[in-house]
Amino acid sequence: MAKSAAIIPFLTAAVIWMYLGSMRLQSSCRPEYKKRPTHTACKPPSSWCQVLTAGVPQADRDEILKLHNQYRSQVAQGRLEGYPAATDMQELLWDDELAEVAQAHANLCRHQDEFLEHDEMEDRFTTQFEYTGQNLAWSGQTEPVKAANWTFAISWWFAEYNDYSPKDVAKYVITRHKDTGHFTQVIWASTRYVGCGYVYYTYSRAAIPHNRKYTCNYGPGGNTVTRPVYQEGATCSACPGTTRCFGSTGLCDCAHCDDGTAGAPFPYFxxxxxxxxxxxxxxxxxxxxxxxxxxxxxxxxxxxxxxxxxxxxxxxxxxxxxxxxxxxxxxxxxxxxxxxxxxxxxxxxxxAEPYRSVEKIDIEALFISQKVQNLLQRLTGFDLEKVFAPIPGPLNTPRYKFLTDEQLDQELQDSQRRARRKLQMPPVLRERKPCEKVLAKDPEIQGFGNSTHVFTDISYGYKDRERLIVVREPEGLLRTATWEERERMLQTYFTNKEKSFYMPKMFEPQHLQDVLDKQWYRFVLDRACIQFEPDDANYIRVTHATYDHIDANRGFHELRSTRHFGPMAFYLAVMGKIDNLLIDMLQREM
Structure with missing residues (x-):
């Protein structure tokens, strides 16, 4: 009798668990899905794994869209080495129903000894898309890490471009013995929507107890054999339907074409x-x-x-x-x-009254002073996962090795040293003064030609700013080159492959605002560091505009644990604009 009584609570708990599971199943399995009993959204979560965290919050949704569209923009503008520009690359938008089905797939977990399994295409359709694409990723750790790392997943998919032939963009083919389908789905031009799911789970007797699974579904799906991945040609010159070219990104976008608000009465109330x-x-x-x-x-x-x-x-x-x-x-x-x-x-x-004596402050000496540097480093933060976030590039075979505790400590110390080098802040300088100076006037040679001649010393070993560059005008004036002329000449003879010969259009004021509105702050600042010298007027204009935009939108988290947070905080402090940063710090502490 006592034995039977002990079993009753267990049976009651089991019945409740089964009931709640069936309720969750019914809420996600729409009537349209029930026509196919094997639809992913109609399957119950895995019984063998314990889900600790599931779902994609709004911040992660924004990150997913930002990363996808950054990569699509890179391809559309012809900035991916070897790949042609795209005429019809659409900007991706979020779709909640795609995300529901993707989350249902993520909830099925994955055993560490199994391959990542896609569900059948017929089992992930939605009410809007009969054919949907799918990308999967998984990572396992021995230590608990609950937060999703979408940068890891999406950059891993995009990195497959190294194994896909650019000539096959015109007609999609399946690459044998190599995974390239994730990359082609990310940049499939006609795909308009994406929805993703995430689950952090564990299971008993697991060698790798902490697992994270990522699922993204795309509509309409890509990777259709013999169909083009995208149309080659001038960037966004053939945008489909009612979309239009978004100049700063090269993507086809229509902010109000899909929301159904056209013609709606004016909402006075x-x-x-x-x-x-x-x-x-x-x-x-x-x-x-x-x-x-x-x-x-x-x-x-x-x-x-x-x-x-x-x-x-x-x-x-x-x-x-x-x-x-x-x-x-x-x-x-x-x-x-x-x-x-x-x-x-x-x-x-x-x-926060603006400092009235900013011009009297030696900001260059102040910024490099040890006290200020220590303070800015403390404010920047030190998140190793963010510092070493994956970037697109060739994928190398992972290396595994056993470490003693002492060796592990040494590896961690080495990682921290490398991270601190990556967090080295760009210098803060005042705008440089014009360097143009007249060296000689020779009116007797006037009229012998109508061309301007530029001469430079190309001896190796000189620093760029010490190199002599002079200009001979047609009227006989001999002068030193302007900063712009110097940089073009140096780029000609001492080429920096990452630097554009002329200033990219994204830095022009009318385009810069569009890029900043998408909160691509780190991308803008990294590119500015490559394109300009720190005392260039354009560098100062771009960085200050970025800092002001971050301050206005309180997007400080985008730059934490990056080399740009310190200069931003310094700028806001010098200009007396630290209200929002202080409030952000207070909220983080609370």
């Missing part, structure tokens, strides 16, 4: 509600900013319930503002005056 909501939020922000200023002067008062220590939060948040202003202004001479100075400046932080 909606505008009224939004206006009222904005006024309420503005009032809350004002109160919050004043609270932030007051919080900064809290001396020491902890939550009596043992919860959040507001003094510690305020202290960490105000450290940045007080340190920067202390370094920019006259420093205090003793501990007592410093404490007063820190409280006073920190209390005024939310006002």
């Amino acid at each position: 909606f505008i009224l509600v939004v206006t009222a909501l904005v006024l309420v939020v503005a009032g809350c922000v004002f109160v919050y900013r004043r609270w932030l200023a007051c919080t900064c002067v809290v001396v020491s008062k902890s939550d009596p319930s043992g919860g959040l220590n507001m003094a510690a939060v305020a202290s960490k948040t105000c450290f940045f503002a007080s340190q920067c202003r202390r370094l920019l202004q006259q420093p205090a001479t003793n501990a007592k005056s410093w404490a007063h100075h820190a409280r006073r400046t920190c209390a005024n932080t939310s006002i």
